[in-house]
Amino acid sequence: MTSGAINPPAERAWPRLDRLGTLLVAAGAAALAGLPFVVVKANRLVPGEPRALTEVLPPTGSAACLAPLVVLSLVALFVARPRLRLAAALAALVGLSVTLALAADALTPPHNRVVRIAAGGGFWVVLVCLGLLATDAITRLRPGPGRRVLFLAGALTFVVAALASGFFDHLSVMREYQVNAERFGRELRQHVLLALGSLLAAVVAGAPLGVLCHRIPRIREGILGTLNVIQTVPAIALFGILMAPLGALAAAWPLLERIGVRGIGAAPAAVALFLYSLLPIVANTVLGLKRVSRAAVEAARGMGMMPRQVLWRIELPLALPVILTGIRVVLVQNIGMVTVAALIGGGGLGTFVFQGIGQTAIDLVLLGAIPIVVLAFCAAVLLDALVEVMDRVKQ
Amino acid sequence: MMRTATLLRLLALALLVSFLIVPQKFAPVFAPLTQYGAPPIYDQGNLLGLAIAHLGTVLLAAALSTVVAVGLGILVTRPAGREFLPLSRTLVNIGQTFPPVAVLAVTVPLVGFGEKPTLIALFAYGLLPIFENTIVALQTTPKAVMEAANGMGMSAGQRLVSVELPLAMPLILEGIRLSLVINVGTATIGSTVAAKGLGEVIIAGLLSNNTAFVLQGGLVTALMAVLLYDAMVGLERRVCRAVQVE
Numbered sequence: 001m002t003s004g005a006i007n008p009p010a011e012r013a014w015p016r017l018d019r020l021g022t023l024l025v026a027a028g029a030a031a032l033a034g035l036p037f038v039v040v041k042a043n044r045l046v047p048g049e050p051r052a053l054t055e056v057l058p059p060t061g062s063a064a065c066l067a068p069l070v071v072l073s074l075v076a077l078f079v080a081r082p083r084l085r086l087a088a089a090l091a092a093l094v095g096l097s098v099t100l101a102l103a104a105d106a107l108t109p110p111h112n113r114v115v116r117i118a119a120g121g122g123f124w125v126v127l128v129c130l131g132l133l134a135t136d137a138i139t140r141l142r143p144g145p146g147r148r149v150l151f152l153a154g155a156l157t158f159v160v161a162a163l164a165s166g167f168f169d170h171l172s173v174m175r176e177y178q179v180n181a182e183r184f185g186r187e188l189r190q191h192v193l194l195a196l197g198s199l200l201a202a203v204v205a206g207a208p209l210g211v212l213c214h215r216i217p218r219i220r221e222g223i224l225g226t227l228n229v230i231q232t233v234p235a236i237a238l239f240g241i242l243m244a245p246l247g248a249l250a251a252a253w254p255l256l257e258r259i260g261v262r263g264i265g266a267a268p269a270a271v272a273l274f275l276y277s278l279l280p281i282v283a284n285t286v287l288g289l290k291r292v293s294r295a296a297v298e299a300a301r302g303m304g305m306m307p308r309q310v311l312w313r314i315e316l317p318l319a320l321p322v323i324l325t326g327i328r329v330v331l332v333q334n335i336g337m338v339t340v341a342a343l344i345g346g347g348g349l350g351t352f353v354f355q356g357i358g359q360t361a362i363d364l365v366l367l368g369a370i371p372i373v374v375l376a377f378c379a380a381v382l383l384d385a386l387v388e389v390m391d392r393v394k395q
Numbered sequence: 396m397m398r399t400a401t402l403l404r405l406l407a408l409a410l411l412v413s414f415l416i417v418p419q420k421f422a423p424v425f426a427p428l429t430q431y432g433a434p435p436i437y438d439q440g441n442l443l444g445l446a447i448a449h450l451g452t453v454l455l456a457a458a459l460s461t462v463v464a465v466g467l468g469i470l471v472t473r474p475a476g477r478e479f480l481p482l483s484r485t486l487v488n489i490g491q492t493f494p495p496v497a498v499l500a501v502t503v504p505l506v507g508f509g510e511k512p513t514l515i516a517l518f519a520y521g522l523l524p525i526f527e528n529t530i531v532a533l534q535t536t537p538k539a540v541m542e543a544a545n546g547m548g549m550s551a552g553q554r555l556v557s558v559e560l561p562l563a564m565p566l567i568l569e570g571i572r573l574s575l576v577i578n579v580g581t582a583t584i585g586s587t588v589a590a591k592g593l594g595e596v597i598i599a600g601l602l603s604n605n606t607a608f609v610l611q612g613g614l615v616t617a618l619m620a621v622l623l624y625d626a627m628v629g630l631e632r633r634v635c636r637a638v639q640v641e
Binding site for chain 2 (some may be wrong): 343344
């Protein structure tokens with residue numbers, strides 16, 4: 001029956017094959033052999049020609065580049081210690097990126113700024129495999145919140161420094177960045193501003209609403225139900241629906257128009273994001289307050305605290321981790337949704353995504369999509385760490 | 396109390412169906428939203444057809460994600476797949492930070508315009524909630540129940556099919572509901588990459604500055620999402636009851 005699960009694993013003289021390692025090494029090797037490592041395009045719009053790694057670099061060059069990958073494969077197959085596995089995966093990630101940059105250099109004719117060298121399927125699959133190995137190792141190491149944030153900051157600094165060094169400049173995504181560098185900074189700022197601004201407004205309005213819902217059970221169902229329904233309206237529709245009333249407002253009060261309230265652009269996007277953000281904040285505030293133990297509240301009252309003091313000194317601090325979880329959900333969701341704001345002229349990184357889709361220029365799509373994913377990921381890691389710290393403080 | 400809720404649901408369903416079948420009858424409602432004599436009701440295609448295409452894409456994607464996610468969930472909770480479990484949990488967490496639009500945008504260059512990228516993005520995005528809930532459900536089967544099943548001489552396969560999966564069903568259904576509701580909304584973005592769906596109506600409205608179109612597309616999508624949500628909650632209740640009776 002299930003004896004394997006019950007008996008402790010027997011000591012073996014030989015290290016056994018790691019299952020995850022076997023799967024990922026096999027997938028990576030197959031991808032390198034069967035899929036193009038890079039794609040060469042005569043310009044940014046035409047379909048590209050696939051090239052395998054061996055076609056791109058001289059034998060000695062590709063051997064040097066593949067060495068970290070071979071070492072990693074051995075580690076992934078036979079070594080169980082997470083620390084070593086993580087180090088090997090990170091080294092291989094660096095090796096893979098360097099290989100890609102060298103391949104792009106080798107394929108770019110001198111002084112040619114039109115030809116595009118993009119990463120091919122082989123590169124992406126190996127990248128995903130390495131990412132999975134590193135993620136698995138990190139998961140097994142179970143780093144605390146502080147370590148996780150430090151690791152993320154280190155990795156980000158390293159990547160940004162590497163990109164800024166110009167070593168990767170021949171890659172097509174970086175070419176796209178060079179063309180749009182000024183706009184990129186502006187749209188990135190706009191993206192973050194929209195996501196954070198609507199979150200802030202939602203916290204300012206949603207937390208008191210949550211307290212109210214907690215205090216007056218009669219209105220709870222109605223408010224939460226309404227917010228639930230708002231969530232089901234698709235983002236582009238809500239953006240569009242808000243354009244009309246905001247346009248009318250701006251037309252009626254020129255003062256409003258001067259502070260940025262308009263039918264198109266960032267205003268309807270900000271209002272829509274605010275509306276979407278309310279549900280997680282209000283619902284989690286209610287949930288957090290509900291979980292505060294009666295005994296703590298009674299004790300505070302017994303000490304002669306006023307209701308307002310009980311709320312500020314006892315209930316809200318104890319509910320904070322749950323409220324923060326709601327804030328995490330909202331921030332990650334907002335960073336994704338701001339993308340769609342580009343469709344109504346709201347700006348943000350979605351501008352590149354939709355422009356790229358329109359021109360079938362994948363590099364432009366990636367220029368928008370990769371930073372969005374990175375932003376959302378960073379927000380999740382940061383807030384998860386914060387929630388964990390708060391939980392510890394509470395205990 | 397229960398009766399008013401049921402009545403409201405039936406009313407919503409009737410409203411949705413009648414709007415999709417005879418949209419022109421609703422023209423007076425939407426007319427005040429248009430300017431310069433623009434058409435108040437979407438006239439560049441058949442609304443019913445678009446709604447069916449929209450729902451079809453969402454349901455197909457959900458069916459595919461259910462099969463794959465439940466399969467993977469079973470795999471990583473068996474003794475043979477246990478090595479993959481920690482990674483799977485982390486992946487679910489990371490995966491949910493990926494914005495659906497980004498998934499869609501990255502898929503387009505790989506498979507071209509049309510239904511395919513939308514289907515793939517919805518499928519990928521729908522996997523996560525189902526996978527997560529399957530893992531949680533299969534890991535929290537009560538110890539006593541498992542031991543009873545073993546004591547009755549069930550094989551691992553029998554135990555999975557006749558004990559673990561039925562007990563896990565309510566949570567798995569909840570996962571399917573989450574991914575369905577998210578995907579009904581996300582599918583509208585598919586229209587930016589030329590997939591057939593209700594997003595077409597919204598985008599036509601945005602392009603021609605016709606709020607009536609935007610509202611129609613948005614409301615029909617929202618109504619569909621709410622009704623699907625309700626239907627799934629109803630199904631979950633039934634399954635819960637059935638599981639408890641057994």
